[in-house]
Amino acid sequence: MDSFPRTVVGGVSMPRLIIGTNWFRGYSHTSLAKDRFIVEYQDAKRVAAVVSVFLEAGIDAVQLTRTGCTIILPDCNENGIVDADDIAAGRSLDVNSNGTPDECETVYVVGDTNCDGVVNFDDIDPFVVALSGQAAYDAQYPDCDWLTADCNGDGFVDFDDIDAFVGLIGS
Numbered sequence: 001m002d003s004f005p006r007t008v009v010g011g012v013s014m015p016r017l018i019i020g021t022n023w024f025r026g027y028s029h030t031s032l033a034k035d036r037f038i039v040e041y042q043d044a045k046r047v048a049a050v051v052s053v054f055l056e057a058g059i060d061a062v063q064l065t066r067t068g069c070t071i072i073l074p075d076c077n078e079n080g081i082v083d084a085d086d087i088a089a090g091r092s093l094d095v096n097s098n099g100t101p102d103e104c105e106t107v108y109v110v111g112d113t114n115c116d117g118v119v120n121f122d123d124i125d126p127f128v129v130a131l132s133g134q135a136a137y138d139a140q141y142p143d144c145d146w147l148t149a150d151c152n153g154d155g156f157v158d159f160d161d162i163d164a165f166v167g168l169i170g171s
Contacts (some may be wrong), residue, residue, distance in 0.1 A: 001154075002057035003057070003080050004016065004017060004057050004058040004059050006058070007056055012088065014061050015058060015060060015061055016057040017057075018061045018062065019051065019054050019059060019062045019063065021060065021063060022064065023038055023042070023112050024038075024042050024047050024050075025038075025039075025042075026038040026039035026042075040053050052085075055081070055082050055085060058080050058140045060075060060082050074100075076100060076101060076104035076155045077092065077101055077104055079091075083099065083100060083101055084099065086101055087099070087101060097135075105111070108144070108145045108147070108148045110148060110150065110151055110153070110168065111123060111127075111148065111151050111164075111165055111168035111169070113126035113127045113129075113130055113137075113141070113144065113147050113148050114126045114141065115141065115143060115144040115145075115146070115148065115151050119169060119171075120169065121169065123165075123169070126140070126141055126144070126149075126167070127149050127161075127165055129141070130146055130148075130149030130157050131149065131157065131158070131159065131161075131162075134146045136156075137149070149161060149165070151164035151165040151167075151168060152164040
């Protein structure tokens with residue numbers, strides 16, 4: 001078996017086995033003495049060792065007993081390894097230390113609306129197209145990110161970006 005079988009629940013890929021946390025958090029379901037033993041025995045290192053075995057098998061969902069929540073650990077590059085493990089093992093870079101492998105993040109230069117790597121006068125026409133809407137921009141510049149025209153950083157491309165764009169060209 002290459003990886004543990006998965007299923008889709010609510011549009012989210014999940015392993016067909018979920019890591020339970022009763023034996024990490026002190027719920028033996030048998031006696032208070034056993035509950036206390038679990039709490040005293042389990043430490044971060046032991047829990048990490050157990051979770052690592054699950055993760056290596058592709059089991060990357062955790063059931064939290066007190067809240068009833070299920071956590072899906074992210075695997076943005078879909079290589080079957082949780083992102084945090086990719087980063088920790090050096091398989092993926094995380095230059096900005098945000099916990100997301102760099103290969104999964106869109107990197108662009110703000111104001112570089114023609115995506116040639118520099119902000120200059122050649123970006124004016126694509127910037128004007130971006131102001132007309134994402135669909136028009138995406139049609140003309142399919143390999144670029146429309147948000148390169150979000151020069152004031154508010155998450156929108158609109159006329160409020162013009163002054164910031166002009167400032168970038170002049171710098």
